Amino acid sequence: xxxxxxGVDNKHRRSMLANLTISLIMxxxxxxxxxxxxxxxxxxxxxxTYAKNGSLVSRRKAAAFLMNNKEATKKLFDELAxxxxxxxxxxxxxxxxxxxxxxxxxxVIIELV
Numbered sequence: 001x002x003x004x005x006x007g008v009d010n011k012h013r014r015s016m017l018a019n020l021t022i023s024l025i026m027x028x029x030x031x032x033x034x035x036x037x038x039x040x041x042x043x044x045x046x047x048x049t050y051a052k053n054g055s056l057v058s059r060r061k062a063a064a065f066l067m068n069n070k071e072a073t074k075k076l077f078d079e080l081a082x083x084x085x086x087x088x089x090x091x092x093x094x095x096x097x098x099x100x101x102x103x104x105x106x107x108v109i110i111e112l113v
Contacts, residue, residue, distance in 0.1 A: 003039065004035050004038070004039050006035060006036060006039065015067075016036070017036075017039055017040060017043050018043075018065060018066060018067050019067075020032060020036060020040040020043075021040055021043045021044050021047060021065070021066065021072075022066055022067070022069050022072045024040060024044055024092075024110060024111075024112070025044070025047070025066075025072045025075055025076055025080065026071065026072055026075065028111060028112045029109060029110070029111035029112070030109070030110055030111075031097070031107060031108070031109050031110075032107070032108065032110065033100070033105045033106065033107060033108070034094070034096070034105075034106040034107070034108045037094050037108045037110040038094070040110060041092045041094070041110065043065070044091065044092060045089060045091055045092070046065075047062050047065065047066070047076055048076070048080055048081065048084055048091050050062040051076045051077045051080060051081035052081050052084065052085060054077065054081065059073065059077060062076060062077070080112070090113065091112060091113055092110055092111065092112060092113065093110070093111050093112075093113050094108050094109070094110050095108060095109045095110075095111070096108050097109060
């Protein structure tokens with residue numbers, strides 16, 4: 001799988017994407033850069049697919065990616081999976097905002113549909 005490097009090393013990138021995914025699950029809407037939002041969307045789609053499967057193996061895979069965050073895993077399996085049970089992908093929406101003042105990075109809002 002080709003993945004954006006986002007200007008950080010492997011461990012930092014994985015941790016950052018896990019934290020963004022946890023924030024998106026808990027708040028259902030976050031503001032970040034466009035590149036990070038697009039990568040977070042891929043991670044969240046995979047987590048929701050695991051949750052829709054609902055097996056113990058899927059729960060453990062999701063919990064491992066979400067750094068064993070119990071609240072996020074519980075919300076993912078108990079609230080989000082039933083919400084998207086009839087939907088085949090496309091769980092997020094990305095809305096573009098202005099550029100960030102410091103470095104002109106394109107800022108977006110990523111939210112659950």
